[in-house]
Amino acid sequence: MSYNLPVSRSCRFAGHHRSHITVLAFLFLFLSAMSFYAEASPGKSKAKATKWVGTWSTAPQLVEPHNMPPAPGLSNNTIRQIVRVSIGGDSLRVKFSNEFSKSAVTMHQVQVAVSAGGSAIDGCTIKELKFGGKPEVTMAPGAAITSDPFAFSLKPRMDLTITIFFGETSPDVTGHPGSRTTSFLLLGDMTSSVSFPGAVPTDHWYVINGIDVKAPATAGAVAIIGNSITDGRGSGTNKQNRWPDILSEQLLKNPATQQVAVLNMGTGGNCVLKACLGPSALDRFDRDILQQSGVRWVIIFEAINDIGQTPTVEAAAQVAKDLIAAYEIMIDKAHAQGLKVYGATIAPFGQSFYYKDFRETARNTVNTWIRKSGRFDAVIDFDKALQNPADRLTILPEAHTGDFLHPNEAGYVIMGESINLKLFK
Numbered sequence: 001m002s003y004n005l006p007v008s009r010s011c012r013f014a015g016h017h018r019s020h021i022t023v024l025a026f027l028f029l030f031l032s033a034m035s036f037y038a039e040a041s042p043g044k045s046k047a048k049a050t051k052w053v054g055t056w057s058t059a060p061q062l063v064e065p066h067n068m069p070p071a072p073g074l075s076n077n078t079i080r081q082i083v084r085v086s087i088g089g090d091s092l093r094v095k096f097s098n099e100f101s102k103s104a105v106t107m108h109q110v111q112v113a114v115s116a117g118g119s120a121i122d123g124c125t126i127k128e129l130k131f132g133g134k135p136e137v138t139m140a141p142g143a144a145i146t147s148d149p150f151a152f153s154l155k156p157r158m159d160l161t162i163t164i165f166f167g168e169t170s171p172d173v174t175g176h177p178g179s180r181t182t183s184f185l186l187l188g189d190m191t192s193s194v195s196f197p198g199a200v201p202t203d204h205w206y207v208i209n210g211i212d213v214k215a216p217a218t219a220g221a222v223a224i225i226g227n228s229i230t231d232g233r234g235s236g237t238n239k240q241n242r243w244p245d246i247l248s249e250q251l252l253k254n255p256a257t258q259q260v261a262v263l264n265m266g267t268g269g270n271c272v273l274k275a276c277l278g279p280s281a282l283d284r285f286d287r288d289i290l291q292q293s294g295v296r297w298v299i300i301f302e303a304i305n306d307i308g309q310t311p312t313v314e315a316a317a318q319v320a321k322d323l324i325a326a327y328e329i330m331i332d333k334a335h336a337q338g339l340k341v342y343g344a345t346i347a348p349f350g351q352s353f354y355y356k357d358f359r360e361t362a363r364n365t366v367n368t369w370i371r372k373s374g375r376f377d378a379v380i381d382f383d384k385a386l387q388n389p390a391d392r393l394t395i396l397p398e399a400h401t402g403d404f405l406h407p408n409e410a411g412y413v414i415m416g417e418s419i420n421l422k423l424f425k
Contacts, residue, residue, distance in 0.1 A: 049216055053261050060144075080196055081205055103168075115159035120195045163190075165189045222263065222297040223265055224262070227305055243413075256421070290337060298340070317358075319362060320361075324365075340377040340378075351394050382415055
């Protein structure tokens with residue numbers, strides 16, 4: 001495919017100096033050969049990429065009416081979506097989902113490229129995706145698909161764009177409303193456009209589901225199931241500073257954990273025991289956690305929405321028991337696959353709209369079980385990390401958004417940095 005819209009200067013340079021191609025090709029082959037022999041020499045071998053590991057993922061759900069794509073809509077138009085990965089690599093595959101839609105969705109063309117900020121991309125990095133060797137694919141209702149593997153130089157924590165030119169799409173859309181990241185929508189086929197002038201912005205993701213990278217055998221992913229606090233409510237739009245982002249950055253800084261990916265499967269408004277917003281944690285645990293590529297660790301950080309919606313003392317006590325039973329089910333499933341499971345305590349919610357004395361009792365019941373049952377392989381104590389020493393029922397005053405429930409950007413840093421990286425060795 002040719003790209004006749006503006007590209008970077010380095011791309012134009014290659015096109016205007018064809019007389020040097022032979023020399024450059026020879027030089028490239030020579031340097032590649034030298035590199036091969038250097039890597040083959042003792043003490044300088046590079047770990048071979050042998051397995052697929054998720055480097056980015058998001059939990060799909062049925063998009064609510066107020067979070068649907070803005071005009072001009074997805075059908076016969078182009079959307080550019082930005083994601084920030086965790087670990088890097090040289091070979092990728094991308095996952096898409098139509099699981100909650102009742103009609104088929106056609107993608108005429110899909111491209112990935114390195115983000116150049118906003119809606120712009122680095123035109124030199126564009127790669128066209130194929131599905132069974134073809135650029136066009138139709139997802140049946142309720143289906144999910146994965147692209148063919150393709151070569152791509154992906155750096156850790158890189159911002160990657162996924163640009164889709166749709167054909168016909170479903171009136172009910174599968175996506176992830178809480179992206180905290182701006183996507184860009186334009187009329188018609190604009191896949192070859194390096195910039196998206198006049199694009200309609202929307203802070204949601206649609207159809208995209210995950211990215212796997214080919215990684216060494218020692219690599220692995222930690223998959224996190226959670227609600228809006230994991231999804232990042234209170235973090236900065238386009239800042240990629242949710243607590244799982246902070247954890248990913250900490251892991252990459254640590255030499256012993258630089259091949260550990262982080263998969264944020266948080267969903268705003270999610271419950272463990274019932275479908276509050278999106279499927280319950282129990283219902284989606286297999287798909288969103290156990291079926292992730294290369295997962296080795298699991299963090300369970302859910303329950304506040306279950307507890308916060310209980311109307312009576314008796315209901316709260318029963319929900320606490322049911323939550324513990326649900327944790328047991330998830331732990332057993334993960335252990336059956338040889339995964340380590342870490343339980344995160346429920347953060348304080350005093351003075352929030354959820355607070356009642358009987359709900360606080362239920363929270364303490366669940367937290368005590370998480371800490372003392374011995375069922376988890378380790379405990380991540382977010383309750384302790386966020387607790388206000390002057391009022392242990394509430395979050396630190398500098399760490400929440402004002403609602404005494406959702407952490408702010410500073411609170412997410414506290415959470416991400418409180419996790420012991422030795423858990424992921």
